[in-house]
Amino acid sequence: MQRARAIFLVAAPDRPGLVARLAGFFYRLELNILDASNHSDLYAEGGTPRFFMRLDVDLERLACTRAALEESFGELARTLEATWSVRYTDVIQRIAILVTTEAACLYDLILRQRAGELPCEIALVIGNRPALESVAAGFRIPFVVLPVTPETKRAQERQLLELIGRHHVDLIVLARYMQILTQDFLAEAPPAINIHHGFLPAFQGARPYQQAHERGVKMIGATAHYVTADLDQGPIIEQDVARVTHEMGPDELARVGRDVERVVLARAVRAHLERRLLVEGRRTIVL
Amino acid sequence: MQRARAIFLVAAPDRPGLVARLAGFFYRLELNILDASNHSDLYAEGGTPRFFMRLDVDLERLACTRAALEESFGELARTLEATWSVRYTDVIQRIAILVTTEAACLYDLILRQRAGELPCEIALVIGNRPALESVAAGFRIPFVVLPVTPETKRAQERQLLELIGRHHVDLIVLARYMQILTQDFLAEAPPAINIHHGFLPAFQGARPYQQAHERGVKMIGATAHYVTADLDQGPIIEQDVARVTHEMGPDELARVGRDVERVVLARAVRAHLERRLLVEGRRTIVL
C-alpha cells in the first residue's frame, strides 16, 4: 500500500519569503515535501499580486494527529492571510456523474477510473433521462433517474442535493448533462466540472457543432470548466482541439468532437482530484 | 523549366456525370490531368447540393491557343451552369502586403517567397506607418507609406487601388494591417486575405490576447480569412492553435501567438496561390 500523503493548496497575497515559510513549516515537523510548485500571479483581480502553492507532503513521519497538523498549519495561514485546503491521499474521493443521453464521456470516465487513472470512486450516476442506465448497471454503479421539467426543477435539485449528500460526493461531473444548474443548487453543492462541446468562448450555448459548421471553422474544440451560475462562463480548466475539413457535416464534427470532449473532461477531472487546480477570478491556476 | 499547367476551378449545381464530363473535356483535347479533386457540398446555401472541382492540367500537348481553350471550356461550363476560373502556372502572380508595425508576418512571407515556398512575386509592401520600411528595403522590395486618418481614409483607399492596379496585384495580404478596409474598396480590389490573431469566432475585434488572458483560455489561436465588409466575419481559410498556461501574461500570449499567426497566414496565402480555395457562402472549400 502506498504511504499516505497530504496535498496542501495555498493562496495568499504575494510577499517575500512565502516559499521558505511554507516549506519551513513542514521541515520543522520533519515531513518530507515530495513535490512543490508555486506561482505568483501578477494579473490577479484587485491588482495586488497573488501567490499560489501546492505542496505534496509525505505523512510517514507525522508525529501528531491530522487535526493537530491542520490546526498549526491554520495558524501559519492566518499570519499570511492565506486561504488553504488539504486533502489526504488515503481518503478516497467520491464523484457523481450527471448524464442525459450521450454515452461517450460516461464510458470514458468509468473505464479510466477502473484502469486506475482517476483516484476516486464513482458513487453514482444520475440521469435526467433513463437512457444510460444500462451503462452504469454494466459496471454495477448505482443509477438514479431524476427527470427535470420547468415545474419540477427546484424539487429535483433538492433531491439531487440530498442524493449527493447521502453518497458523500466530493465532486460533481457533468458528462454531457443537458440541464442548467441553478445558483441555489450550486451554492450548496460540492464543486462541479462541466464539459462544453465547443472551444469556449466561441460557440457558447446550444448546438456548437452546428454553429461551427455554419461558420466554416477549420478546427473544433472542447472546454472543461468549473460550473458557475453564468452559463459557459466558469473558469476554464482544460481545452483541446482537432482539425476538421469542409467535407465534414455537423454529424461528422460531432463524431470528431466526442474524441476531444472525453479526453479534455478526463484531464480536468484528474487535475481536480489530484488537487492541482486553484481558481483566481475567472481563471484557473494549474499547479 | 517546368512545363506550363492550367489550374481550373469549377463550381456548379451538383448533378450526375460532372466528373466524367469535366475530365472528358480534357481527354478529348489529349491534355493530361495531373491532379483532380472534387467535393459535393450537401450543406450549400439555398439547399441544393453544389459541386466543386479543381483540375490541374498539363498544357504540353495543347494544340490551340489559350483563348480558344477558355472559349470551349466556357461553353461546357454554360451547359453545366458552372462558374469557373483558370490560372496558368507560367503567369507569375503578384501580391501586395499591407502592414502597420509588426514585422513577424512580413518577414515570414518574404523569406518563404525567397525560399520558393510561395509561387508569386511580392510586388510591393504598403504600410499605414513607415515602421517596416527597412525590412522591405533589406530585400529590395518597394515600400509605400499611406497614413490613414478618418478624414483621409477614402482618399488613401483610392491611392491604394491605384497602386495595386499599377503594380498588377492579384492578391492583397494583410499582414497585421491595423486598418479596416471599406466595402467600396473591397468591391474594386483583388481578393484580400487577413490574419486575425485570435481563434475566430472567439475574440473578435481588438486586443484578442488581452481578452484571451482575461478569459483564462488554455489554448490560443490564429485565423486566416478572406476579407469581407463584415469585420472578422469573412470565410475562414485556415486556423491553428498553441497551448498556453496560467503563467503567461498577455505579452507572452502575444509571443506564442506570433508563431501561430505567421504559419497560418503563410498556409492560407499558399493555398490561394495554388488555387485550392473556393468560397461557398461563409465557408471555404479547400481542394
Next chain:
Amino acid sequence: MQRARAIFLVAAPDRPGLVARLAGFFYRLELNILDASNHSDLYAEGGTPRFFMRLDVDLERLACTRAALEESFGELARTLEATWSVRYTDVIQRIAILVTTEAACLYDLILRQRAGELPCEIALVIGNRPALESVAAGFRIPFVVLPVTPETKRAQERQLLELIGRHHVDLIVLARYMQILTQDFLAEAPPAINIHHGFLPAFQGARPYQQAHERGVKMIGATAHYVTADLDQGPIIEQDVARVTHEMGPDELARVGRDVERVVLARAVRAHLERRLLVEGRRTIVL
C-alpha cells in the same frame, strides 16, 4: 435505409486520360459518382509513376447485376493494366479483434462500433489469454481463448484461421495483441491492422514506453499499420503523438500513450472499412 453504393479502388500505371476513362465508365452506365479522389505517385517502386483512384458510386440506377458490373469494369481494368477491388456498402463487413490483457483499445472499438462510427460488425473477440472475456461478454460478443506457446503456435494459428473463416471475417484488428503472427498465417488470412504503442520507426519491438523514457523524448506516439511478416515494418496507416514531460515515469507515459493508441487505431480501422487505403510498396495512399 441508405441507398447502396459501390466503392471502387483502382491502382494502375499512370497515363493520360485515366480519370476521364474511369469516370466515363460510370457515366455511360448512368451511375452517379458521389465522391472521387485520385493520386499520381511519382515515387512508386520501380520508378514509373502509379495512379490511384477511389470512386464512390451510387447504385440506384444500376440496370444490370453486380456481377455484370464487375465483369465490364474488369475489362476496362485489363486495358489499363489496373488492379482493383470493389466493396458494396450494403454488405456489412465483419471484423475479429485479437487481444491479450489490455482493455482500452478493445472497449474503444466496441463503443465506436455501437455508436455507428465504424461501419462493421464485430464478429468475435479472440484472446491468447482469458483476461478480457467479461468485456466482450458485457456487449454480447463471442469470445474465444486461444492460448499460444511456442509448441502450440502453429496449431493455434490453424485454429485461428478456421474461426476467422467460419465467422466470415474481412478484417483482423490487433488491439494490443501480444503475439507475433507468422508469415504462413498472414498468407492465408484477411488483412490485419496492428496498433504499435510507439512512434514508428522509433522504438520498435517491445516495451516502447520504457525505451521512450530512457531516451528522454518530449513526445510519445502510436502507429497503426498493416501487419506483414516483418515485425513493425508494415505500411503505416496512421500516427499521432502526445506531449510528455520529464515528470512522467514509464507508467505515466503508458497512460498518456493509451489515449493516443486507441484514437489512432480507430482512425485506421475506419479508413480501411471505408476503403480509403491503398498500399504502394511500404507506404499507404489514403484517399
Next chain:
Amino acid sequence: MQRARAIFLVAAPDRPGLVARLAGFFYRLELNILDASNHSDLYAEGGTPRFFMRLDVDLERLACTRAALEESFGELARTLEATWSVRYTDVIQRIAILVTTEAACLYDLILRQRAGELPCEIALVIGNRPALESVAAGFRIPFVVLPVTPETKRAQERQLLELIGRHHVDLIVLARYMQILTQDFLAEAPPAINIHHGFLPAFQGARPYQQAHERGVKMIGATAHYVTADLDQGPIIEQDVARVTHEMGPDELARVGRDVERVVLARAVRAHLERRLLVEGRRTIVL
C-alpha cells in the same frame, strides 16, 4: 530597467527538507524568490532519486557582493552534496550560430532575438560555407567562414574555439550546421544545442526526410538536443511534429519540416538562456 535577478540551478541527491533549506537560505538574506520549481527524479542513473531545483531570486535587497553570495551558497551546496550554477539576468549571454547553407533557422533566431524573445546577443555567425554571409550582414552581425575538410578539421576546430573564446560566447547554436563536432572540441567549448530535422530517435543520421518518405510516415518532426560526442544521441531538449500526407514528396516534407525545426530550435535556445534546463544522464529536466 528591470531589476537584476539571479537564477540558481541545483541538482542533489534527494533527501527531506531540500526545498525548505534552499528557500530558507534566501529568506535569511531577505531576498525574495520570484519563482521556484523543483522535481524529484525517481529514475535517475545509479538508482538513487535525484532532486532538481530552479530558483529565480530578486537581488534588489542583496546586501553583500555577488561573490559573497556565491560563496555562502556554495557552502550550503557542499553540505547537500549538490552541484549548482548561477546566472545573473543583467549579464547578457552571448551566442554563436553555426550554419552551412540553410537560412530558415538562422533568420528565425535573429528575428526572435531582435523581437526581444531571446535574452542574448548574437556575437557572431560562423559558416563552413559562405552562403549565408549576406543574411548576417543584413543584420550587421559578424560572419566568419571556416571551411572544413577532413584534413583541416582539427585546425579549423581550434580556430573555432579561438573565435568563441575571443567573442565571450556562452552558448553555441547549430542551426543546420552540416559538420560533426569532435569530442576534443566539445570538451573545451561552451554548451552546444543542435536541431536535428527528424523525430529522434527515428531517422538518425543524414537525409531524414528522404528516410521518412520511404518509410511512409504520417507525421514528421524535429528534435533539439545538446550536442555530445555520440551523433544524434545527446539529451533531448524539445521536439515537435507536423502532419504529412502521401501526396508529399521528400521536398515537400522538407518544407513542412523547416517550420517545425525553427520553432523547436527557438524554444530550446530560449529554455537554455532562461536556465530552465538540467541534464540528468541522457535526459533533460525542464524546470
